Amino acid sequence: MPVAAPDSRLPSGSPRLLRAGLLASSLAAVSVLLAACGESAPAQTEAEAPQVVARPVQVTTVAFKPRETEKTFVGVVRARREIDLAFRVGGKMVQRKVEVGDLVAPGDVVARMDPEDLRLELESARAELAAATANLNQTSAEDGRYRSLTAKGYSSAADLDRKALAKEEAVGRIERAKRSLELAENRLSYAELVADAAGVVVATAAEPGQVVSSGQTIVRVARLDEKEAVVSLPETALADARAADAFVTLWAEPGRRIPAHLRELSPQADATSRTYPARFTLDGADASVALGMTATVTLRPKDQQAVARLPLSAVIDRGHGPQVFVVDGASHTLAARPVTIAAYTEDQVLVAAGVAPGDEVVTLGVQTLLPGQKVRTAKLPGSTDMAAAGLKEIRP
Numbered sequence: 001m002p003v004a005a006p007d008s009r010l011p012s013g014s015p016r017l018l019r020a021g022l023l024a025s026s027l028a029a030v031s032v033l034l035a036a037c038g039e040s041a042p043a044q045t046e047a048e049a050p051q052v053v054a055r056p057v058q059v060t061t062v063a064f065k066p067r068e069t070e071k072t073f074v075g076v077v078r079a080r081r082e083i084d085l086a087f088r089v090g091g092k093m094v095q096r097k098v099e100v101g102d103l104v105a106p107g108d109v110v111a112r113m114d115p116e117d118l119r120l121e122l123e124s125a126r127a128e129l130a131a132a133t134a135n136l137n138q139t140s141a142e143d144g145r146y147r148s149l150t151a152k153g154y155s156s157a158a159d160l161d162r163k164a165l166a167k168e169e170a171v172g173r174i175e176r177a178k179r180s181l182e183l184a185e186n187r188l189s190y191a192e193l194v195a196d197a198a199g200v201v202v203a204t205a206a207e208p209g210q211v212v213s214s215g216q217t218i219v220r221v222a223r224l225d226e227k228e229a230v231v232s233l234p235e236t237a238l239a240d241a242r243a244a245d246a247f248v249t250l251w252a253e254p255g256r257r258i259p260a261h262l263r264e265l266s267p268q269a270d271a272t273s274r275t276y277p278a279r280f281t282l283d284g285a286d287a288s289v290a291l292g293m294t295a296t297v298t299l300r301p302k303d304q305q306a307v308a309r310l311p312l313s314a315v316i317d318r319g320h321g322p323q324v325f326v327v328d329g330a331s332h333t334l335a336a337r338p339v340t341i342a343a344y345t346e347d348q349v350l351v352a353a354g355v356a357p358g359d360e361v362v363t364l365g366v367q368t369l370l371p372g373q374k375v376r377t378a379k380l381p382g383s384t385d386m387a388a389a390g391l392k393e394i395r396p
Contacts, residue, residue, distance in 0.1 A: 075231030079222035115191040123183035129177035136170035229295040232275035251294035
């Protein structure tokens with residue numbers, strides 16, 4: 001049988017045509033074999049869509065709190081007024097009637113001094129007054145007689161002037177004697193040291209038999225009408241001390257809060273500690289608040305803005321302002337939310353608006369995330385206190 005000559009229009013050496021011919025021949029051969037065996041070719045199935053894998057992300061729960069936290073300082077309870085009682089005259093103290101811790105009332109005798117020398121001074125003043133009185137009587141009588149003699153011409157005017165001046169001197173002398181007597185009486189009364197206000201004795205500085213000088217402290221009495229908490233403040237807390245609300249808690253009664261207000265703030269820092277002594281008056285402190293108790297002064301800023309504290313790594317800005325990624329609790333997808341930044345700290349950002357309490361905000365890797373992305377929340381590896389860290393546990 002004659003063989004047909006090849007078509008001269010096809011390139012005899014084309015590899016593409018050869019591969020196409022071989023593929024067609026193979027498919028035809030497979031079809032013939034399957035038909036011969038009585039089986040049909042498998043139908044082509046649709047490709048299944050690839051399963052979306054949720055990406056784990058670290059989140060923190062949003063909680064709005066005051067921008068400035070409370071500040072606490074430890075001090076002691078002191079009386080506002082502590083009075084050093086001392087004798088107004090010098091001498092030998094023969095009795096001290098109080099000890100540390102004793103209560104005194106106004107008019108109570110605290111100590112006594114030997115009054116013998118003071119009595120002698122009083123007697124001397126009385127004798128001086130008696131002599132001055134006698135001298136005034138004598139000069140007054142002589143002045144009267146010389147006036148009568150001068151009027152009759154039996155005495156000169158010069159003698160009358162001398163008698164008149166002597167009388168005036170006697171008048172001054174008696175006035176001086178009266179004042180000396182009053183001073184002597186007062187000095188004798190100073191032999192008893194008397195409390196002038198109610199209080200408690202907190203210190204003693206002299207013992208019976210000791211010779212003390214005028215003004216030397218004998219006892220120290222703390223008045224109980226006003227009590228204060230004395231603390232030392234750093235320079236960063238001075239503004240808060242002036243403007244914030246304050247209350248005091250006692251170590252002996254931790255559940256009790258006593259309202260307080262700043263009464264005194266030193267204008268100069270202590271040379272050693274570089275802190276500023278401050279005194280907070282306790283409003284309504286009763287007898288159970290003893291002097292010397294350990295007191296904690298808490299400063300709470302007034303009318304401050306509530307903010308959410310987030311890590312710096314939670315905020316991203318892609319040219320449209322700061323944003324954060326919030327995880328939708330139902331679909332577990334991400335949503336980008338613009339936020340309003342109140343301030344930045346060393347490691348945190350204070351968010352004033354844009355998120356709500358309870359929102360879960362992604363804190364790490366936000367640069368690689370996209371809105372609508374499927375995620376699952378995870379806790380920080382190695383974290384032992386999730387409530388304190390503000391993170392959520394892993395949820396599949």
